[in-house]
Amino acid sequence: MKWQGGRRSSNIEDRRGSGLGRPLAVGGGAASIVVALLVMLLGGDPSEVLQGGGPGPYSGTGGSGQPVDPRQEELKDFVAVVLADTEDTWPGLLEPLGVQYAQPRLVLFTDMVRSACGTQDSAVGPFYCPPDQRVYLDLGFFDELDRRFGAPGDFAQAYVVAHEVGHHVQNLLGISDQVHAQRSRMSKADANALSVLQELQADCFAGIWAHHAQRQRQLLEQGDVEEGLGAASAIGDDTLQRRAQGRVVPESFTHGSSEQRVHWFRRGMEQGTVEACDTFREGAGGR
Incomplete structure (x- = not known):
C-alpha cells in the first residue's frame, strides 16, 4: 500500500502500556492462546479451546506514560493513515442515504482494555464496541495474522x-440494533446465522473502502488485493475451526466460511456501493 505520507487520523487513542495487565491463562500454552484469539475474533467461546487442550491522545506512549514497543511505531502510523482514509471514504457514501458519518475512535491497547462493552483481553482480537463507537486493536494481532495464520502484508492489516x-x-445505519434485537428472540443456530450475515456485510463494507481508496487515491499496489483476500480467507470460521479442533461445525459459524468472506470482500471491492452489500437480502453466498 502507498500509505507513507498519508494523512493520519486524530481519532487515535493510545492506551498501550496502561498497566491493566493480562489475566492468567487456563492451560493449553501459547498455541492455545493464539487459537483462542481467533476463535473469539469469530464470536466463539475461547474457553472451549483453553480448557480443552479515559484515554490519552495519539502518542508514543501508552495511557500511563509507560514506554511501548518501539517496533510498533510504524504500525501505529499505518493504522492512523488507514483510519483517516476510511474517514475520507464513508461520509460521501452515507450522505445520499440520509446518514451523517460520525467518525469512530480507534483505541490501541496491550493485553487488556476497558470499553463500554466491558473489560476485554487481547484474545478477543480486534473488535468494535457500538455503545462507545470505538474500534479496539492490540497491534500484536498483526503478528499473529502474519506468522501463524499466513496472512501477511499491510493490506491484510x-x-x-x-x-x-x-x-x-x-x-x-441502525443495522447493529436491528440484528441485536432479532438475535435475542432466536434460537442459537438462527442467531449464529444472522451474525454471519452481519459479519459478511462488514467484510463487504471493508471492500467498499478498498474500492474507493484505489479509485480516488490510488493507494493499492500490486499484490495488495491478494493480501486482503488472503486475510479474509485465513479467518473464515471453517478454517479456524479446522485448525482449532480438526473439524468443521457449520451451524456454529458466526462470521462465515473462508469462501463466503472472500466472496463478500471481493463484492465490495468490485462494486463499491452500500447497496451491493445487502447480505441480509441476498444471503451468505459461497459455502
Whole structure:
C-alpha cells in the first residue's frame, strides 16, 4: 500500500502500556492462546479451546506514560493513515442515504482494555464496541495474522481495520440494533446465522473502502488485493475451526466460511456501493 505520507487520523487513542495487565491463562500454552484469539475474533467461546487442550491522545506512549514497543511505531502510523482514509471514504457514501458519518475512535491497547462493552483481553482480537463507537486493536494481532495464520502484508492489516470500521457503519445505519434485537428472540443456530450475515456485510463494507481508496487515491499496489483476500480467507470460521479442533461445525459459524468472506470482500471491492452489500437480502453466498 502507498500509505507513507498519508494523512493520519486524530481519532487515535493510545492506551498501550496502561498497566491493566493480562489475566492468567487456563492451560493449553501459547498455541492455545493464539487459537483462542481467533476463535473469539469469530464470536466463539475461547474457553472451549483453553480448557480443552479515559484515554490519552495519539502518542508514543501508552495511557500511563509507560514506554511501548518501539517496533510498533510504524504500525501505529499505518493504522492512523488507514483510519483517516476510511474517514475520507464513508461520509460521501452515507450522505445520499440520509446518514451523517460520525467518525469512530480507534483505541490501541496491550493485553487488556476497558470499553463500554466491558473489560476485554487481547484474545478477543480486534473488535468494535457500538455503545462507545470505538474500534479496539492490540497491534500484536498483526503478528499473529502474519506468522501463524499466513496472512501477511499491510493490506491484510488494512482489511482488519476496515472491517471493524464496517461495523461502525452498520451501527450508524441502525443495522447493529436491528440484528441485536432479532438475535435475542432466536434460537442459537438462527442467531449464529444472522451474525454471519452481519459479519459478511462488514467484510463487504471493508471492500467498499478498498474500492474507493484505489479509485480516488490510488493507494493499492500490486499484490495488495491478494493480501486482503488472503486475510479474509485465513479467518473464515471453517478454517479456524479446522485448525482449532480438526473439524468443521457449520451451524456454529458466526462470521462465515473462508469462501463466503472472500466472496463478500471481493463484492465490495468490485462494486463499491452500500447497496451491493445487502447480505441480509441476498444471503451468505459461497459455502
